[in-house]
Amino acid sequence: MNPVIENETLRLIVVLLANLVRYFLFAGIAYLLFYVWKRKAWFYMKIQQKFPTHRDLLREIGYSLTTILIFAAIAMIIWYARSEGFTRIYTNVDQFGWVYWVFSLGLLIFIHDTWFYWTHRWMHSSPRIFSLFHRVHHLSHNPTPWTAFAFHPAEAIVEALFFPLVVLLLPLHIGVLALFLLWMIVLNVIGHTGYEIIPVKYHRTWLGRIQNTPTHHNMHHHYGRGNYSLYFNFWDRWMGTNYPNYEEEYEKNAIKRKTESVKVEIKRAA
Numbered sequence: 001m002n003p004v005i006e007n008e009t010l011r012l013i014v015v016l017l018a019n020l021v022r023y024f025l026f027a028g029i030a031y032l033l034f035y036v037w038k039r040k041a042w043f044y045m046k047i048q049q050k051f052p053t054h055r056d057l058l059r060e061i062g063y064s065l066t067t068i069l070i071f072a073a074i075a076m077i078i079w080y081a082r083s084e085g086f087t088r089i090y091t092n093v094d095q096f097g098w099v100y101w102v103f104s105l106g107l108l109i110f111i112h113d114t115w116f117y118w119t120h121r122w123m124h125s126s127p128r129i130f131s132l133f134h135r136v137h138h139l140s141h142n143p144t145p146w147t148a149f150a151f152h153p154a155e156a157i158v159e160a161l162f163f164p165l166v167v168l169l170l171p172l173h174i175g176v177l178a179l180f181l182l183w184m185i186v187l188n189v190i191g192h193t194g195y196e197i198i199p200v201k202y203h204r205t206w207l208g209r210i211q212n213t214p215t216h217h218n219m220h221h222h223y224g225r226g227n228y229s230l231y232f233n234f235w236d237r238w239m240g241t242n243y244p245n246y247e248e249e250y251e252k253n254a255i256k257r258k259t260e261s262v263k264v265e266i267k268r269a270a
């Protein structure tokens with residue numbers, strides 16, 4: 001085989017496998033834990049007190065597979081661009097030092113949060129744009145871990161475009177990119193899990209005030225608009241797009257979980 005083609009085939013296998021493993025490992029662990037193993041025992045923690053159908057799950061996984069193909073294609077373009085010297089991805093930490101390494105990870109997460117908020121709001125800006133890009137993601141009114149990548153291909157392209165733009169403009173260490181991809185899938189899966197797992201008064205702490213909870217994104221899926229942000233609550237607070245009863249709803253879910261878990265403990269001890 002031509003060594004160039006062999007090299008490209010190997011790259012394609014690596015990026016495809018990395019994206020497949022990332023999705024199926026983290027969404028799969030959450031699904032097995034919340035929807036199979038602890039399905040009955042943890043039902044009291046479920047935000048919407050019902051389970052989605054098998055048809056819903058198959059639709060979510062099907063669309064996620066097309067998203068994975070698009071993410072892999074964009075990763076191939078970035079890999080190619082890097083080998084041609086077009087990106088600012090670097091491998092030697094000493095080039096910018098550890099302080100920049102940590103700073104660039106935080107900055108990358110913040111930029112992605114901003115990208116997500118504004119593209120997400122744009123996708124909700126008119127019925128036409130919504131149905132072209134975002135309707136598929138909202139077919140899940142009661143999200144599951146598999147909803148994390150369930151996008152129409154047009155939405156998947158909007159989500160993925162963030163990567164080529166950021167690696168062209170910002171010097172990013174390869175390890176920062178890897179950690180970011182890990183952060184992205186873990187937080188995305190937690191946000192779609194459908195269970196409130198954050199402690200009761202957490203939202204009153206300084207970290208809790210800026211971090212989103214599973215209730216936050218669950219409300220977005222349930223009601224179809226509002227609560228547009230991803231990891232952090234900054235943009236929804238600054239733009240006034242949080243549901244007015246978001247904190248109340250979160251507290252209600254967290255308190256219910258706490259009181260029900262106490263009942264379970266008492267029952268077990270009796």
Ligand SMILES: [Zn+2]
Nearest residue numbers: 120124134220
């Ligand atoms: Zn939406």
Ligand SMILES: [Zn+2]
Nearest residue numbers: 137192217221
């Ligand atoms: Zn969602």
